[in-house]
Amino acid sequence: MATRIRPSSKRCVVIGGSGFLGRYLVEQLLDRGYSVSVFDIRQGYELPGVTFHLGDLCDKGALLASLEGASLVFHCASPAPSCDDHALFHRVNIDGTRTVLQACQEAGVQKIVLTSSASVVYEGTDIKNGMEDLPYAKKPIDYYTETKIQQERLVLEACDPEKGFLTVAIRPHGIFGPRDPQLVPILVDAARRGKMKFLIGDGTNLVDFTFVENVVHGHILAAERLRPDSPLCGKAYHITNDEPVRFWDFMSQILVGLGYDAPRYRLPYRLVYVLALLLWLLVLLLRPVMKLRPTFTPMRVALAGTHHYYSCARAKQDMGYQPLVSLKDGVTRTVESYPHLRRVA
Numbered sequence: 278m279a280t281r282i283r284p285s286s287k288r289c290v291v292i293g294g295s296g297f298l299g300r301y302l303v304e305q306l307l308d309r310g311y312s313v314s315v316f317d318i319r320q321g322y323e324l325p326g327v328t329f330h331l332g333d334l335c336d337k338g339a340l341l342a343s344l345e346g347a348s349l350v351f352h353c354a355s356p357a358p359s360c361d362d363h364a365l366f367h368r369v370n371i372d373g374t375r376t377v378l379q380a381c382q383e384a385g386v387q388k389i390v391l392t393s394s395a396s397v398v399y400e401g402t403d404i405k406n407g408m409e410d411l412p413y414a415k416k417p418i419d420y421y422t423e424t425k426i427q428q429e430r431l432v433l434e435a436c437d438p439e440k441g442f443l444t445v446a447i448r449p450h451g452i453f454g455p456r457d458p459q460l461v462p463i464l465v466d467a468a469r470r471g472k473m474k475f476l477i478g479d480g481t482n483l484v485d486f487t488f489v490e491n492v493v494h495g496h497i498l499a500a501e502r503l504r505p506d507s508p509l510c511g512k513a514y515h516i517t518n519d520e521p522v523r524f525w526d527f528m529s530q531i532l533v534g535l536g537y538d539a540p541r542y543r544l545p546y547r548l549v550y551v552l553a554l555l556l557w558l559l560v561l562l563l564r565p566v567m568k569l570r571p572t573f574t575p576m577r578v579a580l581a582g583t584h585h586y587y588s589c590a591r592a593k594q595d596m597g598y599q600p601l602v603s604l605k606d607g608v609t610r611t612v613e614s615y616p617h618l619r620r621v622a
C-alpha cells in the first residue's frame with residue numbers, strides 16, 4: 278500500500294521556480310531551511326537538494342504528483358507579458374490557476390502565495406502612492422494584465438480559513454536584478470538599435486522598480502505570517518522598494534552603467550502614445566503575413582510616461598515588511614551582473 282507523505286510546514290513547491298523570480302525564491306527558501314521542489318514547464322538550472330517536476334500547470338495529474346507532502350505552494354508561473362498570445366494567457370493564468378487551486382486542495386496544501394502584479398489596478402494613467410484597495414482596472418493595459426486580475430481574484434476568493442485553506446497575493450512592480458530576462462535585455466537591445474536617444478514625456482514621472490530579493494522577502498514573510506487568524510488571509514499586498522524613482526533616471530542609470538548614453542531629447546507623451554497605437558494597429562493588420570515585435574508598444578509607452586508607484590504600508594503593518602536592498606545597491610549589483618551586455622567600443 279502506498280504511504281502518503283505527511284505534510285510538513287517546511288516543505289514547499291515553487292510553481293514557476295525555473296523563472297527569474299522563482300529561482301531567487303528557491304535559493305532563499307533553501308537558505309532558510311525549507312525543503313523545496315520546483316514545478317515548471319522547463320528546468321532552468323540545477324541546484325543540490327531541489328527536485329524538479331517538469332510539466333504544464335494546466336495538467337492536474339502532473340501537479341498532484343509534485344505536491345505530495347507539501348503544505349505551502351508559491352505560484353509564480355506565467356507566460357511572459359511580451360509573448361502577446363491571448364489564448365496562452367487565458368489557458369495558463371486563468372484556467373491553469375483554477376487547476377492549481379483544485380490540485381492544492383486535493384493534495385492537502387494549506388497555504389498558497391500567488392505572485393500577482395501591481396499593474397492589476399493600472400489603466401495607463403497616473404497612480405501615485407496607490408493603495409491595495411484601488412479597484413481592479415476596468416481597462417487593463419494589455420491582455421496579460423487582464424488575466425492577472427482574474428487570476429488574483431480566483432486565488433483570493435479561494436481563501437477559506439475554516440477549511441484550513443489560506444491564500445494571499447503579492448503584487449510586485451517592475452522587478453529587476455541579476456539574471457532578469459526582460460527589463461535590462463530589452464533596454465540594451467533598444468539602445469543598441471539607436472532607439473534610446475529620446476525620453477517620453479517631461480521625464481519627471483515616478484515609478485516603482487523593485488529589486489528581486491525584496492520581492493522574494495515579501496513572499497516568504499507572507500507565507501510565514503499567513504495563519505487562519507491573521508489579517509493576511511485572502512488579501513493582496515504591494516511589495517516595492519519603497520523608493521519611487523523617476524522612470525527615465527532609472528533607465529539612464531542602467532544605460533550609463535553599461536556604457537550607453539542616457540536618453541537626451543524629449544518627445545511629447547501623447548504624440549508617442551498615438552504613434553505607438555498606430556504602429557500596433559499596423560502590426561495587427563500585418564499579423565497574417567509577418568510577425569513584427571515593435572519596441573515601443575502602447576503598454577510600454579504608458580509605463581514610460583506616467584506615474585505608477587504604490588504604497589507598501591499594508592505589508593509593513595501586517596507582515597513587518599521592509600525592503601532589504603536599496604535601489605542604489607540593487608542597480609549597482611544589476612549593472613555588474615551583465616558584463617556581456619556592456620557597450621563595446
Ligand SMILES: NC(=O)C1=CN([C@@H]2O[C@H](COP(=O)(O)OP(=O)(O)OC[C@H]3O[C@@H](n4cnc5c(N)ncnc54)[C@H](OP(=O)(O)O)[C@@H]3O)[C@@H](O)[C@H]2O)C=CC1
Pocket residue numbers: 292293294295296297298299316317318319321332333334335352353354355356357369373392393394395425448449450451452453458459
Ligand atoms: N517581471 C516583472 O517585472 C513582474 C512579474 N510579475 C509576475 O511575477 C511572476 C514571475 O515573473 P518572472 O519571474 O519575471 O517570469 P519568468 O517568465 O522568468 O518565470 C515564469 C516561469 O513560469 C514558467 N511557466 C510558464 N507557463 C507555464 C506553465 N503552463 N506551466 C508551468 N510553468 C510555466 C516559465 O517557463 P517559460 O520561460 O518556458 O515560459 C518560467 O519558467 C509572474 O507571475 C509575473 O506575472 C509581476 C509583476 C512584475
Ligand SMILES: CC(C)CCC[C@@H](C)[C@H]1CC[C@H]2C3=C(CC[C@]12C)[C@@]1(C)CCC(=O)C[C@@H]1CC3
Pocket residue numbers: 358393394395396450451452459460463464467572573577578580581
Ligand atoms: C523601451 C523602453 C521604453 C522601455 C524598456 C523597459 C521596459 C522593458 C520595462 C519598463 C517597465 C517594465 C515593466 C514590466 C515589463 C518590463 C518593462 C515594460 C511589466 C509589464 C512586467 C509584468 C508586470 O506584471 C508589470 C510590469 C510593469 C513594469
